[in-house]
Amino acid sequence: MPEFRPTEAVHPLHHDLDQLDSASIVTALIEDQHQAVQAVQRAGPALARAAELASERLAQGGRLIYVGAGTSGRLGLLDATELTPTFSWPPERALTLLAGGLGAVTRAVEGAEDDMRAGRDDLQALSPTPNDVVIGVAASGTTPYVLAALELARQRGALTIGIANNPGTPLLTVPHCAVLLDTGPEVISGSTRLKAGTSQKIALNTLSSTIMVRLGKVLGNLMVDLQATNLKLQQRALRLVMIATGASEADASQALLQASGRVKTAIVMLGRQVSLDEAERRLETHHGRARAALEAE
Known part of the structure; x- marks a missing residue:
């Protein structure tokens, strides 16, 4: 058997x-x-x-x-x-x-x-x-x-x-x-x-x-490390930035444009009111973790 x-x-x-x-x-x-x-x-x-x-x-x-x-x-x-x-x-x-x-x-x-x-x-x-x-x-x-x-x-x-x-x-x-x-x-x-x-x-x-x-790929329960490779995902990225920061659609869209579509970078730019370079520096310092990049002094 x-x-x-x-x-x-x-x-x-x-x-x-x-x-x-x-x-x-x-x-x-x-x-x-x-x-x-x-x-x-x-x-x-x-x-x-x-x-x-x-x-x-x-x-x-x-x-x-x-x-x-x-x-x-x-x-x-x-x-x-x-x-x-x-x-x-x-x-x-x-x-x-x-x-x-x-x-x-x-x-x-x-x-x-x-x-x-x-x-x-x-x-x-x-x-x-x-x-x-x-x-x-x-x-x-x-x-x-x-x-x-x-x-x-x-x-x-x-x-x-x-x-x-x-x-x-x-x-x-x-x-x-x-x-x-x-x-x-x-x-x-x-x-x-x-x-x-x-x-x-x-x-x-x-x-x-x-x-x-x-590993820090999520902020709260927001999927902030997605790749916006199509129109649906681009719209999703815009919504995520607006939800995470409270920014207007125009400001969120502008930040995403400057960040080449990178949601976390746009969130840190708006959340801390910093430049693209400073947002990227903060994320690199904190190993890509958006919450740490936002909260650190």
Whole structure:
């Protein structure tokens, strides 16, 4: 018999799923998703500890490196990709290793997740350092590609974080920080793209967002380090400057123009009534933290 994993178990309440009407199927799937949120809530303390330790490494110039296969790998790639437009996090400091390579984003690569050598080699190619943070994600908690990468990362002194949906699995014993998202069996048995995947998305979103807040990428609850790369985001940047400073639309727009669209810089210019050069100096002195730049004498 294969090794038992709760995520692979047959759900006891949905043996007749294929006989239900569409509305009932939708209801079953949605109701089951609530358990994803509950699983992440239970993992809150573990996520907080991981975020705190990760922030310390990243403040020293380290990189976030996500490692996964299949759905888990794609979710890691999504989280990494969104950090740059949301928080101006340098793309070279948010990397993803996906079993089978980037081609596996749209098409499954058979056997890639079982390739331990590839996991090790792929991470080795990034030359991991003690300031790096390597996040391994796998619903099963046993994916060889992910485990091999995390083992090498730990050997090289990087902070390692493991996120898995089955208790007692290697991915929760190999890394420094273990995050269990105990979601149990799926409505469609074994399809961990369902609530297991949902819980991973929530956990990754929560982890990376907490890290960015800790690193000063947020002022209050305002997203002040965004990259305004389109009209919608330019309008959002303008609103953020107005909200943060109480400035008029005209003054906020002028400050943003002088600051080349950099929201934090415009906020410090208006909030302290200083020049562009002085605002940039204050932000550099305080490591890009807008609140410190605003409050310091």
